[in-house]
Amino acid sequence: VRALVLALLVVAGCANQRHTALTASLVTVNTARDTFVEWDRAHQLALVHEATSREQIVARLDEYRKKREGVVRAFAFVYAKLAKAFADDTEDATKGALAVAKNLVDTIQAMKPGAADPPLEQLPCVTNREAGTPCDL
Amino acid sequence: MSLWSNVKKGLELAQVCASAIEIIHQIIKTRPGKDSDLVSMIGKIVTNVREAISGERTVASVQADLEKLKTDLAKNDAAADAAVDDKFPKD
Numbered sequence: 001v002r003a004l005v006l007a008l009l010v011v012a013g014c015a016n017q018r019h020t021a022l023t024a025s026l027v028t029v030n031t032a033r034d035t036f037v038e039w040d041r042a043h044q045l046a047l048v049h050e051a052t053s054r055e056q057i058v059a060r061l062d063e064y065r066k067k068r069e070g071v072v073r074a075f076a077f078v079y080a081k082l083a084k085a086f087a088d089d090t091e092d093a094t095k096g097a098l099a100v101a102k103n104l105v106d107t108i109q110a111m112k113p114g115a116a117d118p119p120l121e122q123l124p125c126v127t128n129r130e131a132g133t134p135c136d137l
Numbered sequence: 138m139s140l141w142s143n144v145k146k147g148l149e150l151a152q153v154c155a156s157a158i159e160i161i162h163q164i165i166k167t168r169p170g171k172d173s174d175l176v177s178m179i180g181k182i183v184t185n186v187r188e189a190i191s192g193e194r195t196v197a198s199v200q201a202d203l204e205k206l207k208t209d210l211a212k213n214d215a216a217a218d219a220a221v222d223d224k225f226p227k228d
Contacts, residue, residue, distance in 0.1 A: 024156040044217035054225035083199035
């Protein structure tokens with residue numbers, strides 16, 4: 001009976017640890033989201049500042065916003081992985097979610113003010129995928 | 138709520154807050170001299186922590202986190218478009 005109680009406590013402890021890790025990860029992803037929003041605003045305004053004609057800036061903003069869809073898709077993928085991990089509450093789902101979340105957060109944090117467009121190739125769920133194609137969860 | 142539940146909740150809060158403080162530290166290190174931005178970002182982190190520790194995370198609540206990204210980017214687009222109109226007025 002003691003062994004069973006101990007096992008239950010271990011399982012409960014692990015489950016709580018998973019939940020804590022996922023919650024902490026969600027905080028970092030939301031902070032990365034807010035950081036990216038701030039970067040995006042400064043980036044677009046800097047593009048406007050540098051522009052020499054209306055036609056040029058309209059085309060440049062259009063090009064940038066199409067690229068930015070890749071970042072939004074990466075966030076959507078990470079949020080979906082986190083939601084699935086919260087729901088599944090398994091070791092594998094948690095590890096997978098934490099890994100893609102870390103990838104996204106590291107990439108966003110590395111973006112400096114005044115940098116070029118986002119490094120899409122480093123984001124999860126972007127490389128070698130057509131726009132609109134859902135990633136595997 | 139039992140003592141054990143309080144202790145568990147406290148530990149969970151401490152870990153989440155520690156994570157947030159680590160992020161703040163990273164921001165201070167990488168963005169010196171940006172006081173107003175820093176204060177704004179710390180405020181957002183605090184909000185994120187509060188939201189994360191209040192209530193259960195569901196598919197719907199995580200979806201709301203994504204919708205906030207889309208809404209904020211749309212606001213940025215509007216601000217940039219307005220700046221274009223200011224700089225290059227339409228005929």
